[in-house]
Amino acid sequence: MVTSAILRQPHVVKLSVLAAACTLAACSFGPSGEPPAMPQPAHYGAEAQPTQTVPAQGITQQFVVGAKAVPQWWKLYQSDPLNTLVDEGLRHSPTLAATDKSLAAAREQLRAQVGSSMLPTIDAGGQATRNRALTIPDLGPSTLLYNVFVGQLQVHYTFDLFGAARLADAALAARVNVQAYQFDAARRALAANIVTAAITSAALHAQIETTERLVTLANEQARDTQRRYALGAVSHSDQLNAEQSAASLSASLPGLKQQWLTTRHALAVLLGRTPDAAPDDLDLAQLHVPEQVPVVVPSELLRSRPDIQAADAALKAAAADVGVATAQMFPSLSLSAAMGQGGFSWPVALSGAGAIWSLGASLSQPLFHGGALFAQRRAALDTYDATVSQYRQTVLAAFQNVADTLGSLEHDAQALDAANLAARSAEGIFVETSGRYRLGALPVSSARSSEQQFRNAQLDEIRYTSARLTDTAALFQAMGNPPVDAAQPAAAAAAVPVSSTGISN
Template identity: 40%
Template sequence: MLSAALLLSACAVGPDFKTPGLPATAQGADYTPAPAPPRTAQADAPGGQSQELLAGRDIPAQWWGVFQSAPLDQLIRASLAQSPTLASAQAALREAEATYEAKSGNLLWPQVNAQLGAQRERASQITSQVPGGQLLTLYNASINVSYNLDVFGGARRQVEGAQAAVDAQRYQVEAVYLTLTSNLVTTAIREASLRAQLQASREVLKAQREQLNVIEKQFDTGAIPKSTVLQQRTQVAQTQATLPPIEKSLAQTRHQLAVFAGRLPAEAGLPEFDLASLTLPQALPLSLPSELARQRPDVRASEAQLHQASAAVGVATANLYPQFQLTGSYGNSATRARDLFSGPTTLWNVGAGLTQPLFNGGALRAQRRAAEAAYDSAAAQYRSTVLGAFQNVADALRALEFDAIALQNQATAETLAKQSLDLTTTQFRAGAVSYVQLLTAQQAWLQTHTALVQAQAARYADTAALFQALGGGWWNRGELANATIAPASDAAPAPAPAQN
């Protein structure tokens, strides 16, 4: 019977998990119906360099290094070491690994327990054949063995599901890692953008105050009416009123950056960022669509959850079949401690059992239907995650394309507005144009200059978004995040070494 059971245990009921294939259209050479141009537009402004998309180029593990900012690199490395969000995800991974080991030990191996005991009891006259009964102490020592034969693979499916849970949590850690580094980069870029906007507003305010001094002197000589002075003072006050909201946003951004870094907002030592300290990379990697699902940690986590749901179907199916159990014990029992391991005190037993569900109100079959429905839900969620991944890349590619064009146009508009303001200022001082024309030129330059700064920051943010959408290069690190157990699913193919 044991030999037959071991033979049968070579198979397992339920579906054998296979990695889902990508949609046929995802095997193509691009992410959008209209392929993005291989090179973006170039603008005559800081951050306006043309960027080239290199299909098939690998992504470095420390992808933020493409911005060539030592303070940013140091901040991210320190943040990874002290981020509570990442620490929580890593602890959850260790929990999943320990759960896997516990299930493997409990379900796949015999359970052996030693038992040693002493019991004081009074036996009745009928039992002991002693008049009035007998008071005695019973000593026993034994080894007990039990083993559930996994004939239909239910235990192995449970272990398979636990290992898939480890895989899912491992990729969740990678997703948290990628999200954290991306948040740090984009927040640093937002800080740099706000600093540039604040600097631009202060430059405009300085120019307006200088103009106010000129106008007040003209008013003192009777060359212009007081209404012109009041208009200029109003303009200065309005420009000055725009500074506090920018300063508030900058302070809040700094606070957010500190929290992402695992620090209190009041802690010192947080570096400051401006656009001049960042370098816009001119060569950008672009993974092939067929590789994206193996590189996105959220897709891999969703795949592992689908694997876990598949294993649950196998467990529910195995519960419909007979359960086999082998038990045995060997030991000694005596009424005196000194006789416990001597004399005719040895006892042993060997047993085998079979349990076949006959009637349970349809509960087991309902559980299997529930597991199958959960698998269908996980499969739909996996497809949704894949679609979201392709959308993220497509959005990033289009942002790179159109924001480069927007910066090119905005740089032209800002240059023309500045030339117009300089000319109008000179003419106004010579009395050739009215104050209204000067005011209009000032407002036009302020708007175009602020928009130029925002367009420059968008180029950096678009670059970070592309690296995040492509998975962030986690596969090029020496080890996955605290991984100690080999993934149950097929590992991602090893990409080519990262190129600078």
């Protein structure tokens, strides 16, 4: 009667139906873990991308559609000092070293879990005790003292009938892969940050030198205006305007220097150095913008971006978690065995009469857990659905990243071309004006004014040159790594050969 009452419980009926459905459906315990189909846009941005940029400073960048991502793309800048900085950062960055060790620890935890869940456990134990038996006064013999000596081996193994352990191992292996892809992403981000910081520092240095010259020219102009005002040649307003221009330029210089120092300090830390050991600035003119930039097609981008690969691995882990939650509803079978020697004295314990052994089997089937098992499975399914949405968002964000950087390169080239033309024109005016001033045809104020126009145009050219170089680095970073099918970075999934049902093929 108790058994029939239990079987009438609604949760037990659900379990029975689920068990039968599982048998008929070849034990499909959860989702396959395959990523959802994503749209394959004809081009990344709202507008069709050009095949090349406009020429700027004599260089036209080619967008090579369908090309593979470049692993060590920073070498395309053709700067040995830049290559040295990136290599140093990849070797000595504490953040990268910590991520590497965390990944190594995760791999060892995976090996430990696989070994403990897939193989039997064997333990050796020994015990030696001295005991005093209790007696009842006036009814029993005198107090008895005796020794017990026991030594034995114990073996325990749980059969993974429905794949709960194998699916748990697969989930952990997928999470190790997530960490491995995150480590790849961290390496690439570190390289991109070093390149960007080095270029930015070099550009800021050049801007500071140009701004200092502008400050010198403005101060000379202010002093000259002061003398002319004293002679009555200009108005008081002209004098104040000259002083205001000189003071404004001087006020912009400390902020620029602070920005330069901050960038240098950040670069030093990226390299694993202290800020006082910041490297010398690169020569901005010695950095060559890469003329050919790969544009990975969207379908290939899904396999080359570490962040998308990490989202894919997280999806597989969530699918395995659903299988684990399902498998926990089904029977579990364990075997145990023990053999050894025991006795009340060492001679007896070590003799044939002291042989002891035991065999046992344990079978358990969840019947009623207050709905916890079903709730856990529903939670796992909801988590899986959330992971699917996160995968979609990661892919869309990657497409946006590529689209933005492609658009930036085209607009950088246009702005740099215009700034370069303005700087060359201003330089020509400055050279001609300086020549006429030396001949006495023009006053010094005209020569000074033409140089100020040239230096301001030069500042714009430096800014746009820096933007083009750093945005090129951002596009290389956005393309990811060439996919390597033969050796996944975590090498974890191969250690746990499980199928989606938890039953080996």
